[in-house]
Amino acid sequence: MSDVIDLPPPPPLGRLAGAREIALFLDFDGTLVNLAHAPGAIDVPPDLGPRLRALGDRLGGRLALVSGRSLEDLGGHCPIDGIACAGSHGAARRDAAGVAIGDPALAIAPGALEALRSGARELGLMLEAKPHGAALHYRANPERAALAEALADEVAARFELAIKPGKGVVELTQTGADKGGAVRAFLALRPFAGALPVFVGDDVTDEDGMIACEEAGGFGILVGDRAPTAARYRLPDVPAVYEWLSL
Numbered sequence: 001m002s003d004v005i006d007l008p009p010p011p012p013l014g015r016l017a018g019a020r021e022i023a024l025f026l027d028f029d030g031t032l033v034n035l036a037h038a039p040g041a042i043d044v045p046p047d048l049g050p051r052l053r054a055l056g057d058r059l060g061g062r063l064a065l066v067s068g069r070s071l072e073d074l075g076g077h078c079p080i081d082g083i084a085c086a087g088s089h090g091a092a093r094r095d096a097a098g099v100a101i102g103d104p105a106l107a108i109a110p111g112a113l114e115a116l117r118s119g120a121r122e123l124g125l126m127l128e129a130k131p132h133g134a135a136l137h138y139r140a141n142p143e144r145a146a147l148a149e150a151l152a153d154e155v156a157a158r159f160e161l162a163i164k165p166g167k168g169v170v171e172l173t174q175t176g177a178d179k180g181g182a183v184r185a186f187l188a189l190r191p192f193a194g195a196l197p198v199f200v201g202d203d204v205t206d207e208d209g210m211i212a213c214e215e216a217g218g219f220g221i222l223v224g225d226r227a228p229t230a231a232r233y234r235l236p237d238v239p240a241v242y243e244w245l246s247l
C-alpha cells in the first residue's frame with residue numbers, strides 16, 4: 001500500500017501500448033465521469049460510448065469498463081455496445097460482443113431490500129435499489145455516514161451479504177464478487193489474456209481491481225487522492241484521465 005503523495009503520474013499510454021499489449025480496465029463514476037449529488041445526476045459526455053469503443057479498437061479490443069453500477073444502469077448513461085463490461089461490482093460480466101461471461105449476478109433477498117428501505121426512510125438516507133444489490137447514499141448528509149454504515153452492517157449480518165464501502169455510499173451485494181474477480185475473469189479470456197493489465201479507478205472498491213492487475217504483472221492508477229492504495233501511479237482527476245487516455 002502506498003501513500004498517494006509519493007505516487008508519480010503513469011507513463012504515457014501510447015508508450016506502454018507501444019512496448020507491449022495492454023489490457024485496460026476502467027472504473028466509471030469518479031474516473032470517467034465526475035461525481036454528482038445523486039446517481040442519476042452525472043454529466044456524461046454524449047459521445048463517450050463511441051470514444052471508448054475507438055480506444056478499445058486501438059487497444060485490440062482489450063478495454064473493459066468495471067463498475068459498481070448494473071450493466072443496465074451503465075448502458076443507460078453511456079452506450080456500451082462493442083465494449084466489454086463488468087457491472088454490479090464485478091458480479092455481472094459480458095464481452096465486447098455482449099455475450100455473458102460466468103454465472104449471472106444474483107439479486108439480494110427481498111427482505112434485505114425491505115429492511116434497507118425502511119431503515120433509509122427512518123434515517124433520512126437515499127436508497128438506490130439495484131438489480132444485484134442496494135446502495136445507501138449519504139453524500140447529501142455526510143454526518144449520517146455512521147448511521148448508514150451501522151444499518152448496512154446490521155442488514156449484511158442478518159442476510160449474509162457483502163458490504164462495499166464507497167464515496168458517500170455504502171452498498172450491499174451478494175458475497176463473492178468484486179472488481180478483482182472481474183479483472184481475473186477477463187484476463188482468462190481472449191483478447192485480454194497475456195496482456196499487461198492496468199486498472200484505473202478512484203474508489204475503495206477499485207482496489208480489488210488494482211490488486212488483481214498487480215498480481216498479473218500489471219498495476220493500478222489511482223484517480224484523486226484517496227489513501228491507502230495499491231496503485232502505483234496517480235492521476236489527479238477525471239480530465240487528467242481523459243488526457244492520459246487521449247479520449
Ligand SMILES: O=P(O)(O)OC[C@H]1O[C@H](O[C@H]2O[C@H](CO)[C@@H](O)[C@H](O)[C@H]2O)[C@H](O)[C@@H](O)[C@@H]1O
Nearest residue numbers: 028029035036037038039067068069167168169
Ligand atoms: O464503480 P463505479 O463505476 O465508480 O460506481 C460506484 C457507484 O457509483 C455511483 O455512486 C457514486 O456516484 C454517484 C454519482 O456521482 C454519487 O452521487 C455517489 O455518492 C457515489 O458513491 C452509483 O450510484 C453506485 O450504484 C455505484 O456502485
